[in-house]
Amino acid sequence: MTNTTLVESLCHLHTNLIEDDIVKIEELSRNLPFMADLNQANVFIDCPTIEGKHAIVVAEAAPTTAKSVYKHPVVGKFAYEAFEPAVFYSLRTGKNMFLNRAITQEGKTVEQSVVPIKGASNRIIGTLIMEKDISEKLQHQDKMKALSKTTETLSEILIGMTENRPIISEVIEEALFFIDPKGKLLYYNPAAINLVSEVCSTDCNVGTDLISYFPCLNPILQNSEDLLVTEVEITNRTFQVKKICLGEKTEGTFIIFRDMTELRQKERELIVKSVAIREIHHRVKNNLQTVASLLRLQMRRGVPEESKVHFVESLNRILSIAHVYEIILSNSSEDDVEVYSLIEKIGNMLVEQPQEDSKAISISYAGPRLTIKSNKAVSVSLIINELIQNCVNHAFQNRSSGNIHVTFYANGLEWNVQVEDDGVGYSESSKPSLGLEVVKMMAEHDLSGHFTIRKTQSGTIAAIGFPMESE
Structure with missing residues (x-):
């Protein structure tokens, strides 16, 4: 479309x-x-x-x-x-x-x-x-406005503090240093004392050059930016370092250390888990294709004619699920499936299969490039397989050709999939096939959605709708 x-x-x-x-x-x-x-x-x-x-x-x-x-x-x-x-x-x-x-x-x-x-x-x-x-423009303006308003207050708190009046910097977890324009220490909080003791095995003293404790800060202090955030590695630990220059009216600079070691370690663990998940997806896809190959081998060796259609239907269902994992592995995300590609793969697979009566069936697709989570994609793939297979098997009886059109789109807070054909039309009086019963069950129970099928002037429209995932 x-x-x-x-x-x-x-x-x-x-x-x-x-x-x-x-x-x-x-x-x-x-x-x-x-x-x-x-x-x-x-x-x-x-x-x-x-x-x-x-x-x-x-x-x-x-x-x-x-x-x-x-x-x-x-x-x-x-x-x-x-x-x-x-x-x-x-x-x-x-x-x-x-x-x-x-x-x-x-x-x-x-x-x-x-x-x-x-x-x-x-x-x-x-x-x-x-x-x-x-x-982003507004955020930058707000940050600069807030920084200019609080600069003078922060410096007054630090310079005018007394032993009888505790301040916020004494209880925060970050190590906070306040240095003069020459890089000499004017103030440090308890967390800063502990950091110097752990890293340098020495005491923290007013008047000491901060670079003598942390040589890695030299390029940060030399940088002309008034507000700078970066990360440094110190003794196998990762720290986020913030530099805040107070400007001309109140000369001095805040240096704030935040220990990011545990957070970065967890990020590395997530990366390892992500690699493991992709490997699992790869093995699931391979196993499904192996089962499909075994079914094809059995069909080539011969099966009763009345059982052949059931073998083909089972084979198509297995391959439809395999397509989900194939798309996952082709994406950068390990859990998102692009629905248009999934529908296209399944539809082409079903229509291009050799038909006993050699019908000329064409299929087309329409919809944006939307993604859904893999657990829902498996259910959607099976539903699409059943609906298109139903068209191929029943919509074009006593006809030499036919057309199928599949649409996927967002409607409010709901995803919708629609399969339309120009065949003989659905009869409500006929007994629902196993495929349509599977579709109804999966739409309602697996996707928490709904399924409808109706006859039109030009054929049949079958559609499912199910709620989007919350962000």
Whole structure:
């Protein structure tokens, strides 16, 4: 399914737009990639839904010239007024909204501009939205503002402290040193005393050059940056070192050591576990392919004709699961499966198998490049296998050809998979096959979702929906 076809499908399903309006939206959607690259921003088209309370994203484009605001595609998702007030203001009034600050559903602060899209008789049929990520810019501004406000207070606390007035630096776990512009020690907290004792086996003294204790700090102190965070290795231990220069009004620099050794060790252990998990996935895939090879060998050696179909169905189910692990191993993530590739592999495998009656069956796919966790991907692979196999076996009886179309998309907080054919049509009076019973059971119990199948004017549509994983 092309982008314009997806626009048309979403508009027909969720909006009251007439055909001329939909054509205009489709034409505009073709230019979104150019707008996104030119403005280095994400660009969307939102259209009002049938009931008029919400809007739905019917098209989007992420820039190739800048980092995208969103990690996941949002086409097919609903927009709500509480989160998108500028969009609904533009839909109601037909007025532009420029450089409005907004929060995305993924929690990022963006600079948002909204322009209404007008159809016949100047009627508002949608909005064109541009969003630029400014969260990092705001964070940097907040950090600098906070640093400038607290610099003087921190220095006064350190310089004006007395034995009768304990301060925060005395109880924090990080080792804190305060040095003058020449690198001489003016202050250190108890954690700093312990660090010098452990590393250098000596006492910490005011007036001592800090580099004499930690020579590795020399490049850090020579760096012209007022705020610097880095990591250093000292006696087989890893420390995060922060340098905070107080500026001209209160001369001096904070050096803060935080022991990261245990954290880095755990990270290394996770890497080892990740490698082990990938090895397990590899072995599972190989074992499944071995079982499949044994079934093929048995079929070549001969099986009763009435049993052959059951061997083929079992073989296809095994290979469908094997495809899940094959995709996992091809990805950088050890637990995410890209659904489009999974559906494509399974569908091509089933359609390209030799048919006894030599039917010419074609299959097509549509949907964004979305990922799901491997445990759900196994269930989805078996469901897809059964639905497409059901089309191949039953949809095109007494026909020499047929078409199957598989769609995967996000709808709100739900994933949807739809298998459509132009065959003879599903009969509700007929007894459900074992494959459809498997689909219903797995959709409801394994995926906590739902399964529907119905006859249409041109064939049959079978669909499942199941909730997305929480981030």
